[in-house]
Amino acid sequence: MKNSVIAFNLSEFLAYAGGNGAGHVISAMTGKNYSLYSNYFSWNGDTIAGKLTTPGVWYVNSHGNPQLHYTNAAEPEQHLFWAVFNDGGADHPYSYDYKRFLANGFNFPPFNDTGNPYVAFAQLDNCNNGTPYNNGLLFESLLFPFFDGYGELEQDQAVIAWPGITFIGESQNLVWWITGHMASGWTAAYCRFFLVGNNSDENHPVHLNDKTNLIDSIGECTLIGDPFTRVKGVYTHTVIPNTLFWWRHLN
Secondary structure, X not given: OOOEEEEEEOHHHHHOOOOOHHHHHHHHHOOOOOEEXXXXXXXXXXXXXXXXXXXXXXXXXXXXXXXXXXXOOOOHHHOEEEOOOEXXXXXXXXXXXXXHHHHHOOOOOXXXXXXXXXXXEEEEEXXXXXXXXXXXXXXXXHHOOOEOOOOOEOOOOEEEEOOOOOOHHHHHHHHHHOHHHHOOOOOHHHHHHHHHHHOEOOEOOOEOOOOOOEOOOHXXXXXEEOOOOOOOOOOOOOOOOOOOOOOOOOO
């Protein structure tokens, strides 16, 4: 299934009002012609790896840092899922770069030999997944293989993450601002623009690093990839929807 929504949420977050981000993703994408999958209690490294073959819209609500996020696994070796991990030339078995490489196979989609799609859009509601590490944003690895079969770089692919500490009780609000509006046909860039221009204590408030700091600048919401990415409607390479034409750059 190429049109899939995959949503993971730490089970411990369900004890917090507003902590069920995955449920709000599923609600927002219901009726949008996507298959829907959510997991709260039994997801580990193997679960994530399996779902990376049909990623579509990807969501994770967990603890994290610039290099990784946690899973809900009890087993120590499956408790962490890395963005990129390479130690002495050996790929870490639980990392997005390695598992997306395996899922994609050879060549670029839609001509890759596995036939699996790429990640179209990901929202990562984990602390610091949008913070640079060694001058790079490691969770760009979700967008592997980065090019499509037409030679376009990360076209209609994006990740939104947060360059600081987020708050569990605001998980549902983060989804409301981003994936919730993506589901209505908005671009990733316009969702970010709308968030920083309208976030307030009276309107689904979301904060970064401190409960006194409302997100109100572009730098407080990391967008990796194509700013014109959509998960619903026609891709136009602009913020303007167009139901008559599909945009593709021709050399």
